Amino acid sequence: MEKSFISGRIWVLLDQNKRLIEDIDTDQIYHNAFLHITEVSQMGQYALGNLEGWKDFSKKASPGDVLIAGRNFGAGSSRQHAVGCFISLKIGLIIAPSFGAIYFRNAVNSGFPVLRCQELDELVAKKAMETEDEIKVNFRSGEGLNVSRNTHFKAEPMSTVQYDIYEAGGLFNYGKRISKG
Amino acid sequence: MGMTIIEKIIQDHTKEEVKPGKIVWMDLDIRSARDFGGPNVVKNYEKEYGDVPVADRKKTFFTFDLCVPPSSLKYADNQQICREFARGQRIEVFDVDRGIGSHILMEEGLARAVSTVVGTDSHLNILGAVGSFGQGMGDVDITFAFKTGKTWFEVPQTVKVLIKGSFSSPTTAKDLTLYILKKLGTKKAALKTVEFYGKAVRGLDLPGRITLCSMVTEMAGIIGFIPEYGDSLKTEIENLSGTKFSPDEADEDCFYSDTLEIDVSGLSPQVAVPFSPDNVQDVSELKGVKIDSGFIGSCTNGRTEDFALASQILKGKKIKEGVTLKVVPATKRVYKEILERGILEDLFRSGAIISNPGCSGCAEGHIGLTGKGEVQVSTGNRNFAGKQGKGKTYLASPAVVAASCLAGHITNPKDI
Incomplete structure (x- = not known):
């Protein structure tokens, strides 16, 4: 059950105008110059590079940190490296209003938690969610708590498939589990 | 309730009930990996499944197109990793001589109408041009697809986009595509399937459809279909693929999450300004922007017709001194066609650099990179900051790139 929760210190990906950066594409997350790498452990150094x-x-x-990003995070290419780089850094979770379709799948299949939250732009605009805040989120219910401010927010819960794959530790383990029946 | 095209294709590949928003397990007709993502797939596969055979080797392929032939030792190693795995599993490899994987899948008749195709290429939804549900995926997904022949997928909603009006030369399918991208941005089609209707898209030939469908990725969409077509398109696809073309069409009583109209009457050539593909302006607004280089190719504009259009403008002329023009055919077949039709010679004599087939313009090691301060006008599909280097990339049609290379600045082809 404890896998349903995650808590951590947040990084809010803001631009110079203090707004959540939208449409961050996979080349901004993990540049194509490093696509030849196949070891996840080597990918972290290039995250958001x-x-x-x-x-x-x-x-x-730091390990366990949570990333807060703007809509359409992970637009662009299909590179798994753009998820792998955060796994490599042991980032705990990414929350955004929406994700690029392939990026979202890649995260789910790697067993890496990603959640959608429509309230983020508003929370960030009214400075109710800022870098270094501590948050806690329940993946099953979507209930979020900003521990530093004792305020609540709501994310979209994980779908059953997403949670089951996450809970199994990734698509490969999940696949072996379901084929065993 | 009737079904949209994507719903029908997915329903054809699953026993579960298909409706938008529902996650279903679907069968995959073709699963592929490139030299990018491919070695990661091999590594995953060997770690998880050892030497257990793939689900169906005849439905599994490698297509090397990213760094071909390899210009770095790391890609040379990665391609050989894929080749050796493929030999062991008796999987066919379309090697470094063949060109862009998505185009090869069409030319080989592997991506057929109503089929499901996955691979490690985010522009694999280009296959919507031939009525196939192509989808780019990461290496975990593709490894699983190699092993099981299946994937989970959330059935996307469908948005109907009616393109009203018509346009004429020198405006092309690329200008139409960029204008649609300007209007839809990355929000209106996000995570959705798009069905494009209307006279202006009905009349598109296959290369034009490839151009439009390829950039649904930049609209943040899942895939685009152009359901209306005439006999000439059917003949064109059947001649290219060697297979019969019989695509699905949407039911009259299907559900669209939205219906949008875009008027393209009298559209002029369009250009996407750095650093976003949807940051699109009329070519007249950019008149005089000085360029250092041009690029014609990519999965979006790398067909024979694209080079024919450029050569019509360049034939008998010389590109501006100090400007370099790089030309990269999508596939070996395209290369052969432009060679036999004399297009290659016309481009060469105008001063263009002609490379072997492949992707280009998208990653380090490719032709079509920019140095700091360099301004490039390209027929590619992405111009994100830093992607092709520290310079600035403007996206345009082959006609605008050709005209701009003659003038030395961004130019409407009608002014040449």
Whole structure:
């Protein structure tokens, strides 16, 4: 049951105008110059390495941190590396109003938690969610708590398939589990 | 309730009830991996499944198109990793000589109407041009698809886009595509399937349909279909693929989440300004923007007709001194066609650099990269900051790129 919750310190991906950055594409998350890499452990150093203002993210992030991003996060290419780089850094969760379709699947299949939350733009605009806040989210219900401010927010719960794959530790384990019946 | 095209194709590949928003397990007709993502698939596969055979080797392919032939030792190693796995599993490889995987799947008749096709290429939804449900996926998905022949998929909603009016030369399918992208942005079709209707799209030939369908990715959509077609398109697809073309059409009583209209009457050539493919302006607004280089090719504009259009403008002329023009055919078949039709010679004599078939313009190691301060006008599909280098990439049609290379600045072909 404890896998249903995650808590962590957040990084809010803001631009210079203090707004959530939208349409962050996979080349900004993980540049094509490093696509030849196949070891997940080597991918972390390049996370957000081509996103203006965030190029030093891999040096700042700590295991368990949570990323808050703008809509259409992970637009663009199909590269699994753009998920793998956050797994490599042991990032706990990414929350955004929406994700690129392929990116979302890639995260789900890797057993990496991603949640959609429509309230994010508003929360960020009224400074009710800022970098370094501590949050706690329930994947099954979507209930979120900003522990630092004792305020609540609501994300979309994981679908059954997403949760089952996450809980199994990824698509491969899930596949072996269901084929065993 | 009737079904949209995507709902019908998915229903044809699952026993579960299909409706928008529902996640179903569907059968995959073709599963493929490129030299990008491919070695990751091999590594995943060997770790998870050892030497257990893939579900069906005759439905499984490698297509090398990203870095071909390899220009770095790492890609040379990665391609060989895929080749050796393929030999062991007796899987067919379309090797570094063949060109862009999605185009090869069409030319080989593997991506047929009403089929489901996956691969490690985010522009695999280009296959909507031939009525196939193509979908790009990451290496975990593709590994699982190799092993099981199945995938889970959330049935997308469908939006109907009616393109009203018509346009004429020098405006092309690329300009239409960029204008639609300007109107839909990355929100209106996000995570949805798009069905395009109307005279302006009904009349598109296959290369034009490839151009439009390829950039549904940049609209953040799942896939685009152009359901209306004439006999000439049917003949064109059947000649290319060697297979019969009989696509699905939407039921009259199907459900569209939205119906949008876009008027393209009298449309002028369009250009996407850095650093976003939907940041589109009329070519007249960019008149005089000085360029250093041009690029014609990519999965979006790499067919014979695209080069024919460019050569009509370039034939007998010389590109502006100081400007370099790079030309990359999508496939070996396209290369042969432009060679035999004299198009290659016309492009060469105008001063263009002609490379072997492949992707290009999308990643390090490719033709079509920019240095800091360089301004490039390209027929590709993405111009995100830093993607092709530190320079600026403008996206345009083959005609606009050709005209701009003659003038040395962004130019409407009608001014040449």
